Amino acid sequence: MYPLKFEAIYKKKIWGGRSLEDKFSRVLPKELIGESWELAAHKNGVSKISNGKLAGKSLMEVIAEKGEKILGSEAKDDYYKKFPLLIKILDANDKLSVQVHPDDHYANEYEDGELGKTEMWYVIDAKKDAKLIYGVKPEISKEEFATLIKEGRLEDALIEISVKAGDILYIPTGTVHAIEEGVLIAEIQQNSDTTYRVYDWNRLWQDGKPRELHIESALDVIDFGAEHIAKVTGLEIKEEGYSKNILVASPYFITELLEIEECYVSNTDNERFYVLMGLEGEARLYYDQGDIKVKEGETVLLPASLGSYKIKGQAKLIRSYIKDIVEFRDQLQEEGYSKEEIKKIKGL
Known part of the structure; x- marks a missing residue:
């Protein structure tokens, strides 16, 4: 794939x-x-x-x-x-x-x-x-x-x-x-x-x-009387070469904003597909069988069986996928994030 x-x-x-x-x-x-x-x-x-x-x-x-x-x-x-x-x-x-x-x-x-x-x-x-x-x-x-x-x-x-x-x-x-x-x-x-x-x-x-x-x-x-806090801040995680901001974690999708300055490395884990949506800049996505360009305005589906990949360049992307949100929240807590930090993610 x-x-x-x-x-x-x-x-x-x-x-x-x-x-x-x-x-x-x-x-x-x-x-x-x-x-x-x-x-x-x-x-x-x-x-x-x-x-x-x-x-x-x-x-x-x-x-x-x-x-x-x-x-x-x-x-x-x-x-x-x-x-x-x-x-x-x-x-x-x-x-x-x-x-x-x-x-x-x-x-x-x-x-x-x-x-x-x-x-x-x-x-x-x-x-x-x-x-x-x-x-x-x-x-x-x-x-x-x-x-x-x-x-x-x-x-x-x-x-x-x-x-x-x-x-x-x-x-x-x-x-x-x-x-x-x-x-x-x-x-x-x-x-x-x-x-x-x-x-x-x-x-x-x-x-x-x-x-x-x-x-x-x-x-x-219509949900009358609902509290309306419109804009999402998210949980920002800074790593060497990129930052990841977890924006939404709902039963329907999880979305993350990736801001890549040099390189981002990940794996599709065979459990789920991922969707990348280019917002700004241009980068190259390298996988086992080759590489493709990902630029602003492009959407790319990463099949679950793709395996390991890395994205090199300077680009801003949304990464979307679906995962059980209780499992997702528990994982964040195990990684040491506090309840207050996790509350910055909409949908949880």
């Missing part, structure tokens, strides 16, 4: 832009592109491998052929039917609708077996004074929220925060959120495309009509 790269799947969105051309020198379709699905195996888009002897095959075809060599010995049976992660880049040239995502239980019951949608955002780029919506003011009740929607004044209930490049946000299911204009985001999420739009800024679109909203479903799943 070898590190797998993929063809991007571009999604036309009325709020999209052309930032992927400028930032990553991509050749885009002529439309406004709001989403680039970097690694996907969903009914609305399945990634095709772009490198090596498996080029042209879909991710699920290769999983069916190679099985545990890709997913690892710890993979749940469900992963063979539906890959658990969806990796995207979002380009917001205009405001997205205010929205919320359901959890697994609600989505399975009401969305034909879909997964819920817990996600994490890394702000790749943002214009000056860029903002996001993150959460509902804690004093706002479900009934007040519904009334404000009817009156077209939902802004009064929303928490707006300023963001800049390098900011990280964890968005568990039930959290109301929206990206405002001028923000480019890397998104790691559960493999789901279920979104409940609750408010669209009273806009009329090109056809002169408002977009469809999903108010009843949204009211069912």
Whole structure:
């Protein structure tokens, strides 16, 4: 096995832009592109491998052929039917609708077996004074929220925060959120495309009509009264040649920010797959059978059977994988990290 790269799947969105051309020198379709699905195996888009002897095959075809060599010995049976992660880049040239995502239980019951949608955002780029919506003011009740929607004044209930490049946000299911204009985001999420739009800024679109909203479903799943600490600090671990910041440890994914100054060495352990997403810079990934370049804007899947590898260069990457979070927390405690340090990781 070898590190797998993929063809991007571009999604036309009325709020999209052309930032992927400028930032990553991509050749885009002529439309406004709001989403680039970097690694996907969903009914609305399945990634095709772009490198090596498996080029042209879909991710699920290769999983069916190679099985545990890709997913690892710890993979749940469900992963063979539906890959658990969806990796995207979002380009917001205009405001997205205010929205919320359901959890697994609600989505399975009401969305034909879909997964819920817990996600994490890394702000790749943002214009000056860029903002996001993150959460509902804690004093706002479900009934007040519904009334404000009817009156077209939902802004009064929303928490707006300023963001800049390098900011990280964890968005568990039930959290109301929206990206405002001028923000480019890397998104790691559960493999789901279920979104409940609750408010669209009273806009009329090109056809002169408002977009469809999903108010009843949204009211069912919003986590009213939740504490909203938006930005992730993480647990930073500095080593010779690189630093690792553990950002999120949820049942759905663990994410780490790797800042490589010289060299990072690791092993895929045969138990699980790993996903690397390039954010800044360029590096070379060396493994037993060869090496590949990993640059900003690229996503690479490391099969569980890849073995030992090292990354040399100067680059910033997100590394994502799935592991039992109780086992993960216990491991950190055994390594000497305090409960207060571990609490800096979102999702635990």
